[in-house]
Amino acid sequence: MAILNINALAVTLSEPLFSNLDLTISKGNRIGLVAQNGGGKSTLLACIAGQHDPTGGEITRARGLRIGYVKQNLPPDALACTMYEWVLAALPPEQADYENWRVDVVLNDLSVPYEFQHRLLSKLSGGWQRMAMLAAAWVVEPGLLLLDEPTNHLDLHRIALVQGWMAALPGDLPVLVISHDRAFLDAVTNATLFLRAEQSRYFALPFSAARAALEQADAADARRFANDVNKARQLRRQAAKLKNVGVNSGSDLLLTKTRQLTERAEKMEAAAKPAHVSRHAGDIRLSNSGTHAKALIALEDVEVTTPDGRLLYRTGRKWIAPGDRVVLLGSNGTGKTRLVGMIARVLEADVPGIRCAASVIPAYSDQHLGQLADSDTPMQAVTRAFDIGDQRARAVLAGAGVNYRMQDTAIAALSGGQKARLAMLVLRLKQPNFYLLDEPTNHLDIDGQEALEAELVGHETSCLLVSHDRSFLRHVGNRFWCVQGQTLEEVESPEVFLAAEMAG
Known part of the structure; x- marks a missing residue:
């Protein structure tokens, strides 16, 4: 049963985000919404929620449809509330007075500890703020749930909680979810909408299967377009030959056939639809300047501690050789970022127990992209740090997805995806041979993640x-x-750790 119909929907801001979008959302649909950074995903959710007016087309909602809408960011006015207060405020006033037990049930379903429920949202992490937003959307008992990046700021354990919570939702509840987490999309969706400026595509398949189907469909479109264009060219060549014969022979019949062939060629060319060409979100390219060192980094049983000196774990003897892509695994709060930061510091100053080869040229990106100053412009970030002229700087910035209009704007005004691509550009220009990357896929769309991979x-x-x-x-x-207990162990595969984290 359809609860919402989208017909020929279009939104144009500085350029078309999407157009001629048709979509029917029915009970039981769990739809993953996929597009490049800036491709209009959040705008589409806002249109469905009635919080953004489309440029064209229409949305028809079932009578009395309640929509639960989880945006990417917590509203600033929520920070002065406790989690419990803010979720309670989502209920209509008359319902909040005598059905506040609904808040307790929802927060329990999301496994929120009691002490966090009554803590100010401003004092909670981004992950717990995200849980509050999910609870506020669900407590109103919606008939349609819209989720914009629900796993942002969540560690694996809490991603598993969200996956489990979504699996326990009523089977007929439709959900439209935006996420750049491919494994999450595969786990929680049964359909995928690839949102495009033109020719958006819908498949009744979870992400990975839908992505394969999309590639096949795009390839078929490309073949069909090439075939149609080739047929039109052949008709034009035949028409040109007939015209010559008709003119030389004075035959009106041949000239009439010439016009008919030309008209057929024109109709075929007008009807031929070119294959989809992805809009350029910006290249992600890395450099690897190389080194002859046998070990780039050596750890001599380093103690990793909390800021107040409490031991988290010891590394034992470890090393990183050229070509090693070492993934650091561990539950949230076990000190992964602490070790990455210690190694980053040793590249500038001595840290006991950590040795680095003299030939190492490092590039470090923390999960908050701290190497970028929000008050700088992208041009300043590039030209101050690297000896390249303005023309070259503008060219590499454009190649990284920062267009000319944004190059002299404060970095704070860039989208998350643009900041991530700019950060990768700054790292590449250092010509490094060793990368320290803490959550490098934060803010990157799926295409960007795959390019970085x-x-x-x-x-x-x-x-x-x-x-x-x-x-x-x-x-x-x-x-x-x-990180296992108070030791750092090398393991063959991440699967045992991932299974344990996802199981809770």
């Missing part, structure tokens, strides 16, 4: 990385270190 693997790049993205770490890693 291809660069790391294709260049046999040496790196130590932390990631909660299961698809990314599986594709990139060729060595795995896992």
